[in-house]
Amino acid sequence: MSAATDADTAAIPIWPKAAPGLERRAAEPEQLEAGAYVHNVHLPSLTVSRPDARRVNGAAIIVVPGGGHRMLVFQNEGMVPARALNRYGITTFVLKYRLAREAGSTYTIEGDAVADARRAIRWVRAHAKDYGVDPHRIGIMGFSAGGELVSLLADNPQPSAPAPADAVDRQSGRPDFQILIYPGPLGIPARSAAGAPPAFIAAGTLDRCCAPPALALYTQLREAGVSAELHMFASTDHGFNVAVHNDRISIQHWPDRLADWLGDEGWLSASH
Numbered sequence: 517m518s519a520a521t522d523a524d525t526a527a528i529p530i531w532p533k534a535a536p537g538l539e540r541r542a543a544e545p546e547q548l549e550a551g552a553y554v555h556n557v558h559l560p561s562l563t564v565s566r567p568d569a570r571r572v573n574g575a576a577i578i579v580v581p582g583g584g585h586r587m588l589v590f591q592n593e594g595m596v597p598a599r600a601l602n603r604y605g606i607t608t609f610v611l612k613y614r615l616a617r618e619a620g621s622t623y624t625i626e627g628d629a630v631a632d633a634r635r636a637i638r639w640v641r642a643h644a645k646d647y648g649v650d651p652h653r654i655g656i657m658g659f660s661a662g663g664e665l666v667s668l669l670a671d672n673p674q675p676s677a678p679a680p681a682d683a684v685d686r687q688s689g690r691p692d693f694q695i696l697i698y699p700g701p702l703g704i705p706a707r708s709a710a711g712a713p714p715a716f717i718a719a720g721t722l723d724r725c726c727a728p729p730a731l732a733l734y735t736q737l738r739e740a741g742v743s744a745e746l747h748m749f750a751s752t753d754h755g756f757n758v759a760v761h762n763d764r765i766s767i768q769h770w771p772d773r774l775a776d777w778l779g780d781e782g783w784l785s786a787s788h
Contacts, residue, residue, distance in 0.1 A: 527561035527612065530632070530639045532682055546612070554588040554612060560632040562609040562639065564647065565598040571605035573784050574650040577695070578636050579610045582660025582755075585617035585625055592757045593659040597771070600758050601657075604775045605784065607647050611636045613665070625702060626668060633658075633665040634674075634689035641687040653783050655693040655713075659757065660726065663699025667733060670694040670713055671706030693783055695774065696733065698726040698754055704733045709740040716745050716777045718770060720752030745777050 541558040548554060562578070579601075581593040588594065590610070598608035613632035614623040623629065637656060644651040658666035670691055680686045691713055698719045706712060715737055719730035730746065737744040749756070749766050756762045758771060778784050 527563050529559050529561050530611075530635050530684075531560060549587065552589070552591040553583065554590045555586075555615070555618060557588065557612045557614055560614060560635070561612045562636055563595070563598075563612070565595065565602055565608045565610065566647070567602040567605050567607060571603070572607065572648055573605035574648060574786050575604075575606045575653045575778065575783050576640055576644070576647070576649040576655070577601055577606050577608050578633070578640060578654070578656045578691075579608055580613070580633055580656065580658035580662030580665050581610070582658070582662045582698075582700075583615075585615055585629065585661050587615065587618070588612060589659070589757075592760045593662065596760065597657070597659075597758045600771045604778065606778075607649055609636065609640055611662075625664070630665055630668045634669050635684070637669075637691055638684045638687040638689050642684045650786065653692055655695060655783065656691040657695035657697065658699060659697045660754070661700050663696040663726075664702035666691075666694050666696050667699055667703030667706065667729075670715075671709055671733065671737075672703055673708050693778075693781065696730065698723055698756070699729050699733070700726055701729045704729040704736075706733060706736050709736040709742065712737060712740070712742050714743040714781055716747075716774055718747040718749070718773075720749050720754065720756060722751065722753040726754055743781065747773055 544558050547556045579598045581588045583589045594610040598610050601608050614628045616623040616625045641651045693714045695716045717730050717734050719727045734746040756767045759768045
């Protein structure tokens with residue numbers, strides 16, 4: 517692995533200096549494997565991808581890559597879907613979060629990684645005007661392990677918040693909508709389904725890990741009266757991302773189904 521460099525040129529730290537309690541490790545360089553997989557994240561950040569100015573509609577989505585909490589699949593589950601969403605006028609922010617299952621890690625998923633995802637929502641909301649974003653149309657989208665973070669923060673009780681450390685902390689950390697793509701099982705079954713934001717959920721029928729959580733969460737949300745849409749793709753396993761390794765027509769076009777849902781629900785319109 518090599519130190520991550522080019523992939524980080526637009527990365528914006530989401531904490532004032534470093535994640536709470538981790539100032540001593542903030543200067544450690546991230547590691548980039550095979551030009552696509554990020555390790556050793558100690559300074560959580562967002563990388564912005566903007567749509568063409570002619571298409572901007574004010575919607576924003578924070579993209580949370582998967583990687584089993586051991587690494588970040590930063591390209592295929594981060595930047596590639598972020599740019600695909602740009603086609604629909606959505607401003608996207610790809611999150612690098614702390615990895616709880618990396619060798620030697622002292623982080624936790626429910627504590628540190630979820631805190632990074634929640635802070636990312638607050639950060640985008642606090643800086644909405646700077647990016648032409650509507651602070652009431654901010655969603656979060658997670659792949660696999662990233663989907664676990666989405667469910668943990670969107671479908672489960674929020675922890676008691678300490679006194680705000682800065683202006684960003686005073687913003688709401690609740691997403692306006694959630695998108696879970698082959699989400700892992702953490703956070704499901706949801707403990708606060710009735711208060712969850714609208715959801716788009718997708719998985720492959722052959723995915724032994726993540727098809728059951730996708731079905732379970734959809735069922736919970738539907739029974740709780742939360743607007744939710746579920747797509748289960750036939751003959752498809754885990755990790756189809758944005759059709760990088762899958763040539764099935766349905767997988768090639770699943771981002772369009774997401775765009776249909778976003779449009780139908782009003783998230784792409786300023787009148788929402």
